[in-house]
Amino acid sequence: MNPALEIRDLSFGYRRGGEDLFGGLSHTFAAGAVTALTGASGRGKSTLLYMLGLMLTPTAGAVILDGKDVGAASDADRSRIRARQLGFVFQDAALDPTRTVLDSVLEPSLYAGIPRAVAECHARARLEDLGLSARADHRPGEISGGQAQRVAICRALVNDPVVVLADEPTGNLDRGNAEIVLSALRGATGQGRTVVIATHDPFVIAHTDHEVAL
Amino acid sequence: MTVRQLLREAIATVRTSRVPSALVALLTAVMCASTLATVGRTVSAEREIQARMDAAGSKVVVLRDAQNKALLPPAVVDAIAHLSVTDRAIGLTVPVDVVNGAIGPGSTPAPSWRVIGDISAVATLEHGRWPRPGEALVSEPARSQLGLTDGYGWVTSGTEDVAVVGTFTARAPFDTLACGVVIAATPSDVAASMHVVARTAADAQRVESLSISLINAPFAQDLAIESPVSLAQLQQQVGRDLGSVSRSLVLGVLGGGALLTAIVVLADVLVRRKDLGRRRALGATRATIVALVMVRTAIPALLGAGVGAAVGLYLANALNAQPGATFAASIVVLSTLAAISSSALPAVYAAHRDPVEVLRTP
Numbered sequence: 001m002n003p004a005l006e007i008r009d010l011s012f013g014y015r016r017g018g019e020d021l022f023g024g025l026s027h028t029f030a031a032g033a034v035t036a037l038t039g040a041s042g043r044g045k046s047t048l049l050y051m052l053g054l055m056l057t058p059t060a061g062a063v064i065l066d067g068k069d070v071g072a073a074s075d076a077d078r079s080r081i082r083a084r085q086l087g088f089v090f091q092d093a094a095l096d097p098t099r100t101v102l103d104s105v106l107e108p109s110l111y112a113g114i115p116r117a118v119a120e121c122h123a124r125a126r127l128e129d130l131g132l133s134a135r136a137d138h139r140p141g142e143i144s145g146g147q148a149q150r151v152a153i154c155r156a157l158v159n160d161p162v163v164v165l166a167d168e169p170t171g172n173l174d175r176g177n178a179e180i181v182l183s184a185l186r187g188a189t190g191q192g193r194t195v196v197i198a199t200h201d202p203f204v205i206a207h208t209d210h211e212v213a214l
Numbered sequence: 215m216t217v218r219q220l221l222r223e224a225i226a227t228v229r230t231s232r233v234p235s236a237l238v239a240l241l242t243a244v245m246c247a248s249t250l251a252t253v254g255r256t257v258s259a260e261r262e263i264q265a266r267m268d269a270a271g272s273k274v275v276v277l278r279d280a281q282n283k284a285l286l287p288p289a290v291v292d293a294i295a296h297l298s299v300t301d302r303a304i305g306l307t308v309p310v311d312v313v314n315g316a317i318g319p320g321s322t323p324a325p326s327w328r329v330i331g332d333i334s335a336v337a338t339l340e341h342g343r344w345p346r347p348g349e350a351l352v353s354e355p356a357r358s359q360l361g362l363t364d365g366y367g368w369v370t371s372g373t374e375d376v377a378v379v380g381t382f383t384a385r386a387p388f389d390t391l392a393c394g395v396v397i398a399a400t401p402s403d404v405a406a407s408m409h410v411v412a413r414t415a416a417d418a419q420r421v422e423s424l425s426i427s428l429i430n431a432p433f434a435q436d437l438a439i440e441s442p443v444s445l446a447q448l449q450q451q452v453g454r455d456l457g458s459v460s461r462s463l464v465l466g467v468l469g470g471g472a473l474l475t476a477i478v479v480l481a482d483v484l485v486r487r488k489d490l491g492r493r494r495a496l497g498a499t500r501a502t503i504v505a506l507v508m509v510r511t512a513i514p515a516l517l518g519a520g521v522g523a524a525v526g527l528y529l530a531n532a533l534n535a536q537p538g539a540t541f542a543a544s545i546v547v548l549s550t551l552a553a554i555s556s557s558a559l560p561a562v563y564a565a566h567r568d569p570v571e572v573l574r575t576p
Contacts, residue, residue, distance in 0.1 A: 082497040083498075113216065
């Protein structure tokens, strides 16, 4: 299976002339597998994840997605790639508290220009896959933390992305819910999808296929 | 993101962020209402002053044949009446007293004028028909004075009898005719004075100079001129001054309102930074964020402008001012545009916030 995501000679510093977090890091993220970005606090796990998610621009090196260097693409192009080819799961789910679960799940589809009827159909299918159909019309305040994180996974998968990026997705969950969320992320690797998780939790690392230690 | 989806998202945001939405609507309503009430009053006052100055003759040039040299024949009156800067022009003979021919000498007289040119330029027909050359219309006060019971009959000057075929009211600025009889002139009549109404006060000077050149008097003293030019210049100056006051008021009210709206939108953007950061992370472009913030401001601004227009017109009426539909519509559009444009900077600021900064959990 061809790798969808790769980094070459990657460097990043928050300030000009400041500490280089990665020192020319290169890695190919295996398709159809879950990779953990690990390391002590402050080593740049989340920074690397956001760079893979095209929200930060590397100071040197390349982020290659589907064979194209997209790390230094224009902001508009990166936004379009985020909407269509990447899925995000944030530590605190980051759901809009004023909107229903269904509206939250289909949100990336709107930015990808997918008609609402089609987006709604995809969103309902994702919710059904993760056993959340009954919660479609609930608001985030009416569901549990574990369910909210599964909703975030549905949202990450709604546009059928090639890469799913998760930042400490189980950081706020108990073991039971963490296992359900990790199982959902494992399920996301089907059809050759690449899943990358930034974590320092050994329990999460134990559920991944590869590890990039920073 | 399609326009429909953008509108749907903006409406949803308006409904969930009720306080900022209500503040934007309130500010736009206040902008609209206060502009209509204050500037509307000024515009109305300006219109009243202009009308009064028009009535005072700021647009009327009077030319008199001072030496009775027959300088104002019908052909000259007609030529001046057809100038592009002329609204109306007529010639009048020296007034002559007439009495009701049916009663005869000794009855109460009324003044009569022969009108050279289009008689409808000085009179509005009330009853009867327009007179043919040598026929007359009588005003209501003159009808009563002459004892013409139904407004028809004949009047006599002692040397000439004239049929009265209807009644009229005098048109401004020919109010002096309101107490008498107007007789449609025959081709042989020559005017003693000519009254030319310019299209605007600004045209008065041109009307005057063109009239003088068309009359072509042999000597300057042959023609006596009552010039409105000074009054017209005063009218234009008053108009400019009032216009300047109105523009300053509009700019002040709209500028102040726009600034307050910008502060409200900026505060809203700061409160919702996590929401906007999430949208950016999920694929919203900067243009989408800018459009979302501006459309989300435009919706309550439109509602506020509608309410403000209603309140402003009510207040303007209560202040005895009628700003007019065009002015009211312009203020609604300007207030809405001021509110929308004031959201541009906060929208651009929101679009350039780093999503990572707001999404990272310490």
